Amino acid sequence: MDSQGSNGPGGIGDGAGRLGGREASDASKAMTVRGAAFLGVGSMVGAGIFALLGEAGAVAGSAVWVSFLVAGIVATLQGYAVAKLGARYPSSGGVVTFLLQAYGRGHTTAIASWLLYFAAVIVTAMVAVSFGSYGTALLFDDSVAWSRILTVAVVLVVAAVNIFGAKLLDRVQTTIVVLLLAVFAVFVVVTLAQVDPALLARSTYPPAVDIVSSVALTFFAYLGFTVVSFTGGDLPNPSRNLPRAMYLALGITIALYVLISIGVFGTLTVDEVIANGETALAVAAKPALGDAGFAIMAFAALLATSSSANANLYAAVGSTAKLAESGSFPPVFGRSVRIGGTGGLVITAALILLLSLFVDLTAIASLGSVVALAIFMVTSIGAFRLRKDIGANTSILVVGIVLTAVVLAVFAVQTLRTSPQTFAGMVAILALAAILELVWDRLRARRA
Structure with a gap:
């Protein structure tokens, strides 16, 4: 493998780095700490709390708040490395x-790039499925047909x-996050005021292995915390x-x-949360x-x-175009198409629609989490290899790697x-990433 400098192909990062609409070379558009943090909050909240309460409740029961706390600790340890x-x-x-x-630039990086793309x-x-569920509950009285229509839409x-x-979305990103935080603040206050301690009693928790598995x-x-790392080229004094x-x-x-999950499971039974699925948050506020x-x-929820x-x-399309440009992905991902955009946009949108319409919600979340956990563990191991260059604390890196490995192992067994x-x-999905890399590597060698 040949080593690359920091200006090597950016893949996922180049696409996500443009989420804020700021280029690293444009000093007049440098991102603030608040802007970078809100970018991460917006990405995490949109992909998280609205979609997962019902699915997590089916595994961790009323101990979902513990699961979110442990998952947050794992994310923070990985966030330290990133x-x-x-x-x-x-x-x-x-x-x-x-x-x-x-x-x-070898198989490890290439396979990881495919996995990152799959995760996106x-x-x-x-x-998208969560959007369809909330839109239907709000407008069409929980019609399955309308849920699918809104998901596609x-x-x-x-x-x-x-x-x-x-x-336009770039300009209002901070506004959206502030509005969401204000709504959540009201939700937390009103639900915590009505919490029934009996619903959160330890006697209602499932076995510890199930809680760990739910992490x-x-x-x-x-997953969205990594978006913050994409702002490194835009932040003044990024080391700080x-x-x-x-x-x-x-x-x-x-x-x-943690506060939202306590509010929801403290006012609704586990069965009620599971029954309402993606709309459990709204039901708890009612x-x-x-x-x-x-x-x-x-x-x-629709906004988020x-x-x-x-x-x-946007991140997936931008990254595939860059990966295609660097030769890591097939050129079709970077080519322009007649309807506008790139081949990567068409391919990615088609894959998203297929998963949204034909794959079980739990399977989608489980596969996404496992892929991300594996990639982040590989990244943390990479940080361990570079620990002297980056000035990282060895103990923190080791704890993060070990804890991530334990969660992955328990989840795999369960x-x-x-x-x-x-x-x-x-x-x-792991095999597919390896096969795609091997096939494309051979084709690329033949072309060369």
């Missing part, structure tokens, strides 16, 4: 740049936005400001998730705020999930035991 790498190698290249620094597709499919709309540009699922809600933005984003999100509370939370879908699709099909999907 922040150190981003501070040392500030670039819009994000995670792919870090992998290139740690492993060079899975996350976007998850939030949001994917097509954000695809169109990516063809014509997303400058791989709730970790899905924190990037870690601050990372920890601020994670701190806000962890507190938000007793205190009435129909208006349901409508407000549902509208907040559509924004997250757009951001993730999934194999309780859901063999999901386990097969996990193996298949």
